[in-house]
Structure formats: structure tokens, C-alpha cells
Amino acid sequence: MASLAIDQVCKQFGPVDILRDINLAIADGEFLVLVGPSGCGKSTLLNIIAGLEPLSSGHVRIDGQSVQHLAPKERDIAMVFQSYALYPAMTVAKNIAFPLRMRGASATEQAAKVKQVAELLQIGHLLDRKPQQLSGGQRQRVAMGRALVRDPKIFLFDEPLSNLDAKLRVDMRTEIKRLHQRVRKTTVYVTHDQVEAMTMATRIAVMKDGVVQQFGSPAEIYERPANTFVATFMGSPAMNLVPATARLDGSRAQLAIDGTVLTLPLDGAPPGLLREGQALQLGLRPEWFQRTDAIAPHQATLDAQVEVLEPTGPDLYAALRLGPHEVMARLPADAAISPGTTARFAIDLGKALVFDRDSGQRLV
Template structure:
């Protein structure tokens, strides 16, 4: 049993079911991120935890207490919204302590909580200002501070950084991570940004069309995606998905993929179990960083395979160069060192780390091998 338990939860609007039997146990102090495209059900699930949406089926429990039907104010949760939702006519200090005042917390206790949280968030010099006098990042800190002073059991964040510019978003991401490491609070955080999900979470629930596609650590989600949706949604650039066929050479399974000229190229699998797919078509999944130049290949890997192919496009990106080629009739991206000697139109000897390769069943789109 978790600190926050979501058990077999469904949500319907009329005859349309939008959340399908969601099961997630969140441990105390965990940072769970719900990630997925718009309309996947992540915000609906967050609102159900908060009590802002009713539960059609299943149970949600906080610290062992089932909260189905319990008013939001009685759940001891705090929510940080995308829009900040600050009262424009109140000062920063008043915004942060208003909830405590409504719950009948005495003024000395409110003042202590305000001082502690304002110092933690480095906004103690802003307490007498109005929200209209603050930057976007400062408003977000105030919204977080209003949640923190409550000392709730669970913090809920609904896309809190999406209104910020790119640099501020990165800065605030770091601040939220540091805050969680310091306070060890239990957080459920909704975002459509997979970079936010990877960097902030202790675990990720990848959602699509009302289903949890995979629940796991960032490393599990990234390295061993459960299906094609997770593989292509998580990661930037996305995982390369290459049509291939499993063939045996010297008793060892290989992926046969065609290069830019249509010539078959053999890439040896690290997983002996792929022999069971001999003669069958698969979809080979390889992250861009697992295709690189020979000098930049992972020296710890025991299975670096050579792949000669023609370069289509090169895209310098500062610390990296992204190189596009054709594999299996599709574009595939390699992530290479900034000074890798590659040029569009030339043939190049790529190095593929097949220890990092995964395979998918084209019919079910599930990862082969569990």
C-alpha cells in the first residue's frame, strides 16, 4: 500500500470513458510525474486526486484513508496551477497565508510558516508586493509558497512551468528538484514536456488515451520502453524505429536492415532470445545517442556494430551534431560529437551500440522480451 493509492480508477463523461482502470501506488516522498500528450487524461486524474473531479469507478486513498467523495478542503492536499491563480488585490504574504487563515490557523503560526517558506523560496523581500508587480518566475514561486505553507500530505502540480519562457522553465525545474530533495515531500506533477518528466521525477507514468502505457523510473522508461508509443514519446530526438528482419548468422541473431542504397546490413543482437524471431519482421528501436562515430562510441559496451551508410543531412547543435541517414526506408538520426568528420552526401562508418537496442512486435507494438 502506498502513501497515495490510485486503485482501478475510471472516469466517464456520460457513456464515454476517458480514464481506464488506472492503478498507481505512490510512496511517501516520491516525485511522480504524469506525462502524455494533450487529452491523454493526466490533468483529469490529477483533478480526481484533488477532489475537483468526481470518481466514476475505483478508489483513491491518501495515507490509507479513502477520499472518494471527500471535499477538496478535507483531503490535506495543496495544488499549484498553471495559471498561478493568485489574488491580484492581495500582497504576496497575504496570498501565501490566505488558505491557512481560512482553515483557522492562528496568526503567530501563519507568520512563522510564511517566514520559513519565503526564506526557502528566496521571496522574503517580495512579501509586501502585489502579484502585478512580479515577474512570471516570481509569481510561480509565490504559488508554490502558498502550497508549501500548508504542509500538506500531497502536493499536486498541474503544468506549473508551461507559461514561463524557455530559460526560466529550466531554472524553475532545477528549483523544484532542489526543493523536493530538501523537503522530501510527496509530489504528483502533470506535464506534457517529456524533458521535465525525465529530469524531475523519481517515477513516471506515461499516459495516452486514458491508459497508463508504462509506469517506471526515468531510466526504465527511457532504456526499456514498454511499447512504440512510449519509445517515440519519451526522448528528444525520439528513438529511431527501423523496419528490420531477424536473421541468424553463426548461430547468433542479427537485425537485417537496409541502408540508403537498399543493401542489407547486419547488426548483431545482444539478446540471444531474439533467435525465437528468426525470419520474422520486427521494428528495431535505437536511441540517437546509440548511433555515433567510432571514436565517440561507448567504450563500456560489449557490442558496438559497424554500419556503413550515406549521410543525408547534418545539423550542428553546439555540443552535438545530429546526422540523418536512411535506414529501412526511414530517416534515422545519429547523435555525434560536435567535431565528428561527417558531411551530407558522403558515406560514413557509423558505430551502433546494439546493447542499447530494443525490438518491437509490428503487430502489437509491444516490446519484445517483456
């Protein structure tokens, strides 16, 4: 295993900044996910870690040692690509053993390690087949096996599940997480899928336009997003953002939303956090809506027009209209609610987040 540190890494292609001052650090055995929309720079950063792309400035350190001047083969890493990159003329066994042959390992050592990896990935029955005889999920297991057999310090995954159908993506996501729990290798995983990021990572770096917007645990990213981009990108359905205006009533902070005034519980918040008339956005996760008339401490009730219902099996997604604003609620499947009616919902304002409307930064 190995620690990984990325210090002040920048990358330019001509006059264009692709990565700007990236600083990340993960300990031995952690699973880091780089997540963000297409073009945010996450794959470029992965290639810099791998040595496939030179950086413009900064340092990449493995176990405290700078590696940016080392060739990819000297960094003791293994990479699993989106396209599998298997040799079509070779059997599964020969594909897995290829890195060992390049190292000059004996036939006995190759056979032993291929068997060990095949058993771990449950592909022992596929060793004599060619890649074209395999399903997408089986090919991905072979690609993982070829990386595993090297026993590297760090694993790098570049959107390895993007070519698979929805069900197989879920299955392989579980397999990769199970594999990490078994081998405990430091892993960096690139994806644009926030569900993959939330379910697989021990740490997440959310990226946009070459900048890390937030770096933390899945719980930190989800519960305390740094800004509106992170808040809406991480979570499905996305966090609702409702325009509001700050109102100060003595020591109390209030939000005015189209004539409705909500009092925020800001115990322990620094004085002057909000200013009178400040343009804000109230952040509400869909699952924070409750279909109830009862009001608990820190709860407020809102009346909303029910527009569309989307049953998913375990949940019921409800598109609601709060004045001119549309929001999404995630309710129990048996919620008593009908389209075209007005319903009352309770919201725990102790969980609510408040963002500055101009900067997008979270204030509360």
C-alpha cells in the first residue's frame, strides 16, 4: 500500500488552464474518487498521477517521494481503462499474465498468480477464452485481473463502468468495492457518476473547470456541500435551491420566500453571518420533505401544489410547486398524495442549508 499526495498541481494546454492548484492527499488503503462533469479535468489529473501526462507545475508524491520525473512503469501503479484494453488474440489467462511476462517472471510464477487472481475475481472458468467471447462485465474483470496480478502500490481506474448497462454497472460497482475491501490497495477512481462516487469512496474530490470544489468524506460532501455546484451535483434527485431573502429580527435570522417567512435555528453561528436583504438560496434535500401536519422543534410547514408523481418502487418522487418555484420531494411509496392537489409538508430547518446567491458559497 502507499499514500498519495498531490501538491499544487497545475496543467495548461497552451493558454488554457486545465487544472488549477490541485491539492489532495489520501492515506494508505484509501479509495479516492475524482468526480465531476465531462471536461472538468479529472481524467487529466489521473493521467498525471499515472505519468501518462506531464504536469505544468506542482508535485505528485507516492509514499512521500516525488514521482513526476519517473516514467509510468517506474511508479509501481496499475491502471484499468474504460475500454478494457485487452489483447484480442490472447486468452484471458495470457491477458492477465502479460505484465508478469514483461517482467520476466517464470511460467510457474505466472500460472500461480493468474490462478490466485482468477479465483479472487471468480473468472477461473474463463481462462481459456478470448476477449470477444466474454460479456462486458467479464472483460472488465479480466482488465482488473491484469492490474491485480502486478501487485502495485496504487490502482487507477478511469471510468471503468461507463460502457456497461445499468444493472451491470451496479453489480460491478459492488465487485470493485468488495475487491478493495479485500486487497486494501490505495485506489484513485474517476467517474462522472455521483452515485458511484458516494457508494464507493472513502474520500471524494468534486471537480469543476479544473478546480477542486470540495474534498472530503461522502457524508461531508452530501451533508455539508461547500457551494451550490456540489450541492446540486451530488445527490439524486438533486438538492432543491429556493431563492430567498435574509430578514433579521433581533438575534433571529429569517428567510423570506415569496411572502413566507422561515426562522432558521442558527445556534452557535458567528454574528453577522447574514445581513438584512441579502440574496440567498435555501437548500433542501428531497428526502427532508415529510407529509405531515405535525410540527416538531425546528420544523416549518409549507403548502405546495402537487404536479407530477414518479413512483420508483421503494420511493415516490413528487414534483411540487412552491409559488413560482419547482422542487422535488422524496416520499415513502405509500404517501397519501395526488397530482393536482395542494398538500402540506413539514421541513426540518435544522438540516436546511443556506447559500449566498451571488457567490454560491454555503453560509449555513
